[in-house]
Amino acid sequence: MEKFGDDIKKLLLAGIGAVAVTAEKSKEILEEMVQKGELTVEQGKVLNEELKHNIKKTVKEKVNVSMKPTSPEDLSDLLDRMTPEQLDALKAQIRKKESEGQESAEEKEDSRENTDTNE
Numbered sequence: 001m002e003k004f005g006d007d008i009k010k011l012l013l014a015g016i017g018a019v020a021v022t023a024e025k026s027k028e029i030l031e032e033m034v035q036k037g038e039l040t041v042e043q044g045k046v047l048n049e050e051l052k053h054n055i056k057k058t059v060k061e062k063v064n065v066s067m068k069p070t071s072p073e074d075l076s077d078l079l080d081r082m083t084p085e086q087l088d089a090l091k092a093q094i095r096k097k098e099s100e101g102q103e104s105a106e107e108k109e110d111s112r113e114n115t116d117t118n119e
C-alpha cells in the first residue's frame with residue numbers, strides 16, 4: 001500500500017511540474033513578445049496571469065487522482081479529503097445506486113410472483 005501512495009505522490013508531483021514548466025514557458029514567450037514590441041509590458045503581465053489562471057483551472061478539471069481504499073481507515077481518510085462538491089456528487093451516486101437496487105429488487109419480486117401464478 002505504501003508503494004501505491006508513493007506512485008500517487010509521484011503522479012501529483014509530475015502534474016505540478018508540468019504546470020510549473022508551462023507557466024515558465026508562457027512567461028518566456030510573453031517576455032520575447034514584449035521585447036519585440038508586439039506587446040506592452042502591462043499587456044504581457046495581464047496575459048500571463050490569464051494563462052496561469054487557465055492552466056490552474058484546466059488542471060483542476062482534468063487531473064483526477066483516484067484511489068481505491070483497501071480498508072475502512074483508507075475510506076475514512078479519502079472521505080475526509082473530499083471537497084463538499086465531491087461529497088455531494090458521491091451522495092448523488094449512492095442515491096442513484098440505491099434506487100436502481102430497489103427497482104431491480106422490485107422487478108425480481110414481480111418476476112417471482114408471475115412465475116408462482118403461472119405454475
